[in-house]
Amino acid sequence: MHISVQSEFFDFSKEVENFSSKLDNIGALVTFTGIVRGQKSKNLDYMLIEHYPGMTETQIKLIVEETFKRWKICDALVIHRYGKLEPGEPIMMVATAAQHRKEAFEAAEYLMDYLKSRAPFWKKEVLNGEGNWVGAASGDEAALSRW
Amino acid sequence: MHISVQSEFFDFSKEVENFSSKLDNIGALVTFTGIVRGQKSKNLDYMLIEHYPGMTETQIKLIVEETFKRWKICDALVIHRYGKLEPGEPIMMVATAAQHRKEAFEAAEYLMDYLKSRAPFWKKEVLNGEGNWVGAASGDEAALSRW
């Protein structure tokens, strides 16, 4: 289990490389990367992500532990950033490794659904000096009920 | 749309890097990589993948086109190898880029389900000189019915 909550930029492909090079006897690797949408000074100048230090790490750890309990996976990785992010920058990523593809896919989607609604992050989009807090989508909470 | 049917090894993280660097204004990137399971001279000496040249490329193209029709995705990548593969080597990968995570995940799973049962590849596992053709799992065909 690898969890990182960080303000620093991360290189998605290097992180996957790192994660997968340590694994043995896996058959399936799924990754998800969330990226800041929009083009600078058109849709978005930048995004600010606030989080709850301490609780963030604890919550992510609980979510990943629950993922290990529910699916037969070999390993999982979660990286989530906070602070100021430019359009096109990676916000966060998850990676799951398993023997079979079904487990790897479901574990990754489960992680994403729970990180979305249970990890204490809040996003603000800033355009022309105006900030807007991103609201939770109505489907986010509902997405949890499928698990 | 990027499709490659090749015998050569590919570097998963470089392919993702390549694929994603060309994209603009995406919010979600999902990748799946299938890897040869097992440890050399214990579970498996090597895997042989046979395919149907011509039909393989046509079928993959049809599957990817259908994926574009069904989901709002920005781009998709499919790489699939044939020939002799050692344990730990990547067999194939898909990547999907979209504005939102739901579309990226579903498109990747749809691609995988169809590649599994509709792309003309056949796998043989070789251990101690004995080859065994891998049978289709009973769930593979059933997986298509959910789409």
Place this chain on the structure above:
Amino acid sequence: MIDLIYFSWIRERIGKSSESIETRATTIIELIEELKKKDVRYSEVFSDLGSFRVAINQELTNFDASIIEAKEIAFFPPMTGG
């Protein structure tokens, strides 16, 4: 003394990210009522119970949870991770 912590638009509207208070409230909902009487900013922020969440000692909880053991209570909008 209990530390109250605010995030996102709750922090912005209350005008501070944290404060330490003394309270006689025994549950979250009593605490919220107490805060609402203190200042109009609190009564505005906490007017709709559906619009925010609460955590006691960094654990998500309900509005009727006891705060007897609370050292840190956080108020924030629904989370938007991922």
Place this chain on the structure above:
Amino acid sequence: MIDLIYFSWIRERIGKSSESIETRATTIIELIEELKKKDVRYSEVFSDLGSFRVAINQELTNFDASIIEAKEIAFFPPMTGG
């Protein structure tokens, strides 16, 4: 002349990867019956219709499909891509 192509264990059991044939059959199922009479290897390979698939001109099809326009007919087990 039609090209017949075999893959995987079908290729191994028939003992060749392809052959060109003349046939009076008009459908896949008729062609299969004709092949089965030709040699025991064919009758063994094609004994269970559930165990293999067929493609005409590189397109998946059914056993009752017409082969009038067929240039290339392939027989293979269920695919195991991915």
